[in-house]
Amino acid sequence: MRVVFYSLIIISSLFCGEYAAVVSKDVRTEMLSKEYLKELYLKKRGFLNEQKAIPINLPSGNPIRAHFEKNVLDMDIDSLNEYWIEQHYKGKKPPFVQNSQESIRIFVKNMVGAVGYIEKSRVDNGLKIVYEF
Amino acid sequence: MNFKVKATLLFLAASLIPYIIGMFYLLAKSQDEHFQSRQNELLFELEKVADRIDNNLKMIEKDFIFISKLEVMNDIVSFDLDRRISEILLAKKNDLELQGDYTATDLKNNAIASSNLKNIGKEFAGKYLFKQEITSSFTGQKIGDLILEYKLENLKSFLKSAEGSVIYLYDSKNNVTYFKTQEFEKSITLRKPLKLLNGMELVMMVDKDAMLNLFKDLRNVTIISLVGGFLLILAVSLYFAKKIITPITRLSKTAIDISDTGDYTKRVLVESKDEIGMLSAAFNNMIESIEDMLARLKKESENKIKLQEEKSKNEMLESLSKKLSRYLSPQIFDSIFLGRQDVKIESKRKKLTIFFSDIVNFTETTDRMESEDLTAILNYYLNEMNTIALKHGATIDKFIGDAIMAFFGDPDTKGVKEDACACVDMALEMMQKIDELKNHWLNSGISRPFKIRIGINTGFSTVGNFGSEERMDYTIIGGAINLASRIESFAEPNEIWISEETYLLVSDRYRCTEKGEIAVKGFLRSVKMYKVEGYKENDENTVWRREEKGFSITILPQEVNKDRLKNILKETLQKLE
Numbered sequence: 001m002r003v004v005f006y007s008l009i010i011i012s013s014l015f016c017g018e019y020a021a022v023v024s025k026d027v028r029t030e031m032l033s034k035e036y037l038k039e040l041y042l043k044k045r046g047f048l049n050e051q052k053a054i055p056i057n058l059p060s061g062n063p064i065r066a067h068f069e070k071n072v073l074d075m076d077i078d079s080l081n082e083y084w085i086e087q088h089y090k091g092k093k094p095p096f097v098q099n100s101q102e103s104i105r106i107f108v109k110n111m112v113g114a115v116g117y118i119e120k121s122r123v124d125n126g127l128k129i130v131y132e133f
Numbered sequence: 134m135n136f137k138v139k140a141t142l143l144f145l146a147a148s149l150i151p152y153i154i155g156m157f158y159l160l161a162k163s164q165d166e167h168f169q170s171r172q173n174e175l176l177f178e179l180e181k182v183a184d185r186i187d188n189n190l191k192m193i194e195k196d197f198i199f200i201s202k203l204e205v206m207n208d209i210v211s212f213d214l215d216r217r218i219s220e221i222l223l224a225k226k227n228d229l230e231l232q233g234d235y236t237a238t239d240l241k242n243n244a245i246a247s248s249n250l251k252n253i254g255k256e257f258a259g260k261y262l263f264k265q266e267i268t269s270s271f272t273g274q275k276i277g278d279l280i281l282e283y284k285l286e287n288l289k290s291f292l293k294s295a296e297g298s299v300i301y302l303y304d305s306k307n308n309v310t311y312f313k314t315q316e317f318e319k320s321i322t323l324r325k326p327l328k329l330l331n332g333m334e335l336v337m338m339v340d341k342d343a344m345l346n347l348f349k350d351l352r353n354v355t356i357i358s359l360v361g362g363f364l365l366i367l368a369v370s371l372y373f374a375k376k377i378i379t380p381i382t383r384l385s386k387t388a389i390d391i392s393d394t395g396d397y398t399k400r401v402l403v404e405s406k407d408e409i410g411m412l413s414a415a416f417n418n419m420i421e422s423i424e425d426m427l428a429r430l431k432k433e434s435e436n437k438i439k440l441q442e443e444k445s446k447n448e449m450l451e452s453l454s455k456k457l458s459r460y461l462s463p464q465i466f467d468s469i470f471l472g473r474q475d476v477k478i479e480s481k482r483k484k485l486t487i488f489f490s491d492i493v494n495f496t497e498t499t500d501r502m503e504s505e506d507l508t509a510i511l512n513y514y515l516n517e518m519n520t521i522a523l524k525h526g527a528t529i530d531k532f533i534g535d536a537i538m539a540f541f542g543d544p545d546t547k548g549v550k551e552d553a554c555a556c557v558d559m560a561l562e563m564m565q566k567i568d569e570l571k572n573h574w575l576n577s578g579i580s581r582p583f584k585i586r587i588g589i590n591t592g593f594s595t596v597g598n599f600g601s602e603e604r605m606d607y608t609i610i611g612g613a614i615n616l617a618s619r620i621e622s623f624a625e626p627n628e629i630w631i632s633e634e635t636y637l638l639v640s641d642r643y644r645c646t647e648k649g650e651i652a653v654k655g656f657l658r659s660v661k662m663y664k665v666e667g668y669k670e671n672d673e674n675t676v677w678r679r680e681e682k683g684f685s686i687t688i689l690p691q692e693v694n695k696d697r698l699k700n701i702l703k704e705t706l707q708k709l710e
Contacts, residue, residue: 052272054272096270096271099214099215099217100215102214103214106211106212107211110210110211
């Protein structure tokens with residue numbers, strides 16, 4: 001399993017820039033830095049250009065989420081868990097989850113301030129790419 | 134109607150009437166109470182059903198609110214592409230076995246998710262029971278609604294009721310009833326509004342007949358217990374009536390038995406100590422005393438008969454002796470009948486004073502008379518003489534025709550002197566009586582009155598019963614008697630002559646004149662005789678006596694009223710002049 005997992009990671013890393021973090025096109029923002037995106041997802045930063053930011057995850061175990069966590073958040077699953085347990089006591093919840101990229105796409109489209117990550121190919125007009133990984 | 138029946142009826146009336154009244158009162162009261170309590174029970178049952186429904190709805194509502202607050206509801210924003218909300222809603226519906234559906238709508242009232250997949254994508258326009266706003270977990274803004282369509286069929290399972298009743302729903306707003314499965318002719322209706330179903334009422338309809346059927350059982354039980362009670366009371370009444378009556382019956386039977394047979398030895402059995410027992414005991418005592426009394430009466434009557442027999446014997450004896458007494462001198466009679474002297478051949482020697490009297494020329498005087506007249510005159514004379522003799526205590530020995538033989542000194546004696554004096558007294562009184570009798574005789578047609586002569590002698594003679602065993606005579610024999618008889622025969626008419634023996638005894642009391650010594654036949658010596666003139670004159674009590682032809686006077690100083698006598702004598706003198 002582990003071999004498969006790592007090989008997947010290696011394969012995914014080969015296709016760099018395949019995924020994109022997106023927001024609604026109504027959000028007035030430029031491209032975000034990796035750090036900025038990370039802070040949004042760790043809920044260290046709550047606003048995106050004066051707009052309340054709503055980070056959205058794919059369900060855990062999703063390879064895109066794993067890829068996102070590795071490449072954007074730079075944290076493995078254990079340290080993330082540790083982080084969110086700590087945050088739980090501070091009254092902060094981890095970003096809520098949408099089951100599929102499609103759900104994320106529609107959600108982000110409908111909800112101004114929502115930030116999600118999907119395959120670049122799924123990005124349409126209603127969305128704006130703020131980061132690529 | 135006999136007493137047993139009466140007593141039984143009395144007991145029955147005394148116990149049955151209050152019993153029946155009590156039973157009916159109890160029945161009526163218990164019916165009322167039962168009815169009321171039954172109604173309360175039904176109401177309670179209805180309330181319980183209503184509570185159950187309310188609780189169920191409350192639980193569903195809580196659950197509903199909980200679902201609306203789930204984070205997954207954020208999927209409304211993404212049109213629930215992954216059907217996560219629908220899955221939860223369907224699971225919940227199945228879990229609650231609910232008829233009706235949960236639906237989540239977006240702000241435009243389009244169904245985003247539903248337990249009924251057919252609703253998804255359509256605008257929701259149905260009726261709902263609960264509606265809850267859904268807010269996003271990230272902005273807190275409303276993103277849609279959660280709606281529960283609730284079918285009333287869900288409540289059907291709660292509307293179970295006992296037989297004879299039905300529970301159904303009534304929508305008072307729309308005047309519609311639901312699930313009314315039965316109708317009753319007569320019914321009682323109970324209502325309870327449901328808290329969470331606005332305008333809905335829970336209604337219970339109870340069949341009155343079925344309810345009253347319950348009382349039928351009660352009535353049957355009452356009737357059975359009435360009949361049972363009646364039989365019990367009847368049995369108890371009969372038992373007690375019998376217990377009371379039996380001794381009375383026994384008593385009356387015994388009484389009738391006794392009156393029929395006259396057997397007073399019979400008794401009543403006394404078993405109890407109550408009033409009837411006391412009555413029986415008293416009856417026994419009465420019968421016992423009657424028995425005693427009868428026995429005593431029997432004895433007494435036997436004694437009485439004996440006495441009567443004895444009495445009649447005695448009376449016979451008495452009349453016999455009375456008759457006899459006429460033939461016997463009273464002294465002899467008394468001494469024999471008082472048992473002083475036995476009737477047996479016996480004699481003794483005693484000094485007696487013997488008296489003889491005789492009517493002078495009786496045969497000549499009475500020759501021309503009829504025997505009836507003669508008997509009457511003689512009997513009258515003898516009776517008078519007898520009376521005088523008895524007065525002086527003489528024992529009359531016998532009447533010999535017109536002659537009287539008597540003696541003094543037996544069986545009673547006062548002493549020889551006193552006997553002699555008594556004899557002379559008697560002789561004097563007899564003489565006086567003859568004077569009185571003269572008038573009587575004159576009236577009887579006897580022109581020449583009787584004259585008597587009396588002879589008295591005192592001397593020893595043999596006195597006693599003489600004769601044979603079959604016929605005895607109490608008499609005296611001896612020379613003294615013969616002498617007395619001789620003296621009497623010597624005496625002049627209307628004179629009392631006494632022997633010297635007698636004279637010596639009485640001379641101190643009587644005036645006597647000597648008549649000289651007279652030779653008496655059968656006696657060797659001549660006998661000196663005296664004539665009694667009267668009582669001695671110096672003696673105040675001396676009888677004064679004078680007699681001439683055609684005249685006689687006797688004065689008894691003890692008896693006479695002197696003044697009256699003087700007057701009579703004066704009158705006599707005047708007549709003579």
